[in-house]
C-alpha cells in the first residue's frame with residue numbers, strides 16, 4: 050500500500066481544494082466543510098451548469114440495472130438507500146427543497162418486440178432482489194391515464210425515485226457556503242505538485258495551497274492541467290440531448306417517471322416534462338441536432354400521443370463523464386494527496402451520496418470503503434512488465 054493510501058491526509062482537517070463544481074465537487078466540498086475542513090471548490094465556469102444541470106435527476110438503480118453491471122448495481126443500490134438521509138441533510142443545511150419525488154418508475158412496452166425485452170428486464174432485475182410489480186395494459190393505463198391505448202404491458206419499480214438536479218445544484222451551493230466552504234467560479238484550476246505530492250492548485254499565476262486536491266471535473270477530468278500522465282483518468286464526454294416541455298400542473302399528462310422503449314419521460318412538480326436522452330460520441334460539440342430532438346419527441350409521442358399539445362421550452366446538451374469501463378473512478382491515486390471523484394457517466398446524480406461518503410471518509414480517515422474498492426483509479430494501469 051503506498052503512502053497516499055494509508056495516510057490521514059494533513060491531520061484531522063486537511064486543507065482541501067476541489068477541481069470542478071458539479072454535484073460531485075460541490076457535494077464533497079459541502080461534506081468536508083461540515084466536518085470542519087478548510088475547503089475551496091473551483092469551477093472554471095458557472096458551477097453546476099454542466100452535466101449536473103443537463104441531467105434528468107432519476108435515481109434509477111432498479112430499472113437501469115443491466116446484465117454485466119451487477120457490481121456497479123451494488124454501488125448504485127447503496128447510494129439509492131443513502132438518498133433519503135442525504136436529502137434531509139441537504140435540505141436542512143441549505144434551507145431549500147430539492148424536488149424529491151417518490152411516486153416510483155414505470156417501464157412500458159408498446160409493441161410485441163418491446164414486450165419480450167420488458168419480460169427479460171423484469172426477470173433479470175427481480176433476480177437481483179429488486180422489488181417490481183408486473184402491470185397489465187389496463188392497470189398501467191389506470192395509473193397513467195394518457196398512456197397510449199395500445200400499450201402491451203408494463204412493470205413498476207416503487208424504489209426508483211427522482212430529484213430535481215438543478216435544485217440539488219442550488220442547494221449544494223447554499224449548503225457549502227453555510228458550512229464555511231468557498232466556491233470560486235470562473236477559476237480554471239490545475240494541479241500543483243511539489244516534491245512528488247500535491248501542493249495545491251494553480252489558477253493562472255496564483256497558487257492556492259492545499260493538502261488534498263480532489264479532481265471532480267466531470268467529462269473534462271482527463272484534461273485537467275498539471276496531472277502526471279500516469280494518473281490522468283481515462284474519461285471522455287458522452288453527449289446527451291434532453292428536452293423540457295411544459296404541462297398543465299393541475300392536470301399533468303404524465304404522473305410517474307416513465308421508461309418507454311426509445312425515451313425516458315420525467316414529470317416535475319412545477320409542470321415541466323423532461324424527455325431524455327440521446328447517447329452520442331461527438332466530443333464536446335454543444336450544438337443540438339434535428340435528429341436528436343426528433344428521436345426524443347418521437348419516442349415520447351409513441352407512449353404519450355398527447356405531447357403534441359405541449360410547449361417545447363428548452364433543448365439541453367450535456368456531457369456525461371464516461372470512463373473506459375463506464376464505471377466511476379473513485380479514491381486515492383499514486384500521487385500523495387491527489388484524489389479522484391469522476392467518471393460517473395449516466396449515474397452521477399444517483400451516485401452522489403455514496404461518492405460524497407466514500408471520498409470524504411477517505412480524506413478524513415484515510416480509509417477506502419470496501420464499496421469503492423472496485424472503482425479505484427489505478428485499475429486502468431497496465432501491469433508492470435507490460436501487459437496486453
Ligand SMILES: Cc1cc2nc3c(=O)[nH]c(=O)nc-3n(C[C@H](O)[C@H](O)[C@H](O)COP(=O)(O)OP(=O)(O)OC[C@H]3O[C@@H](n4cnc5c(N)ncnc54)[C@H](O)[C@@H]3O)c2cc1C
Pocket residue numbers: 068069070071072073074091092093094095096097098099100101102103104105106107108109236237238239265266267268269270273274288289290291325326327366367368369370390391392393394395396397398399400
Ligand atoms: C442528458 C443527461 C442526462 C442525465 N441523466 C441522469 C439521471 O437521470 N440520473 C443520474 O444519476 N445521472 C444522470 N446523468 C449523469 C450526471 O449528470 C453526471 O454523471 C453528473 O452530473 C456528473 O457530475 P460531475 O460533478 O462529475 O460533472 P459536471 O456536472 O459536468 O461538473 C464538472 C464541472 O467541472 C468544471 N471543470 C472542468 N474542468 C475544470 C478545471 N480545470 N477547473 C475548474 N473547473 C473545471 C466544469 O465547468 C463543470 O462545472 C445525466 C447526464 C446527461 C448529460
